[in-house]
Amino acid sequence: MAKKMMVRVDDRLIHGQVLTQWVSTINAQKIVVIDDEISKDKMRKNILKFAAPDDIKISILSAERAVEVWNKNKFGNFNVFVLFRDVNMIRKCKDLGLVFLDISLGQMSIIDDRKQIYRQLGLSEAEAQTLLDLEKEGLNIYFQMIPTDKKESLEMIKKVFPNVA
Template identity: 25%
Template sequence: MKAGLDMPNILLTRVDNRLIHGQVGVTWTKTLGANLIVVADDETSSNEMMQSLMQVTAKSSGAETRFFTLEKTIKIIDKAAPRQKIFIVVKTPHSARVLVEGGVPIKELNIGNMHFSDGKRALNKKVYVDDQDVEDFKILIENGVNVYIQDLPGDVKEQVSHLI
C-alpha cells in the first residue's frame, strides 16, 4: 500500500449485518459526506437482487455503490481516486479483519448492528458477539484500529476494548 496522498479516502468502515439500509444508506452516508459506498462482502458481490435493493436506498443519499468481494476490495482500494469519499460496509468483524490484514488502511471501525443468534452474547442492545467476533475485535485493536459501537452519528461512541 502506498503512503501519503495516494491513500484511499476512507471516511469510515462499518460492521452492519444488514449492510446498506436506511440508517447506512442515508443517515450515515450524508453525515459522513460520503459519495461512494463500498459493500465488501463475498455473498452480496454476486447477488444482483440484494444489490438492487441496496442501491435504491443508497441513491437517495446521492452516493454511488460498489459491491466487491473482500479480495477484490483489497486489490483495488488503493486505485480509488482522491475525489472518492469512501464509506466501507461489511457484515462481520471478521470481514473487517480480513481487509485490514490485506492492507486496507482502515483507521476506524464503527460497529452498528450485529444481530443475536445461537452462541452470541450481548455487548449492548444491538451488538451480539461470539468468541470469533471478540478475537477479531482484539486483533483489529492490536492493529491500531479504533473499534467502537455507535448506532447513529449523534450517539456516544462505546469503545469495544472496554466491553470485551
C-alpha cells in the same frame, strides 16, 4: 483518493439509518460494501443498489477486489462510506493489506452463538476475539449506534466474554 471516508459494520448494510444519519456525517457520494458472499449474488447486489438514492454511487466488492480498487485509486475522488456486514471481512481485508484505522460498530444481530454486547450488537466469542486482536494491531474500533451517540470502547466485550484478551 477518497476525500473523506468512514467505515462501519452494520449487518443490515444499506438501510434507512445508514442513509439518513450516517451517510450525511461525511456527505458521502459513494457507498462501498465489502462482502465476499454478496459480491457474488446478483439479486442481493441489486436489492442493495435499489435501496440507495440515485445520487449515491454504490460498489459491492469482494475483499480481494476491494484491495485491488484501493490500491488503484483509494476508492476514487469521493466522500466514501464503507460498510461491512461482519467483523470477519475486516480481518480478511487487513490480512490482504487493506487497513481502515477507524471502525464504527453498529447493529450485528444477536443470533446463534452471539451474545448481546452493546444495545443491538451481538458477537460470538470468536468475533469478540477478532475485534480485540484488530484493536491490538492498531485499529481504533468503537461501538456507536447513531452518530449522536458517544463512542464506546471495546472494554465491555470482556464483561461478556471474560476469556478473551
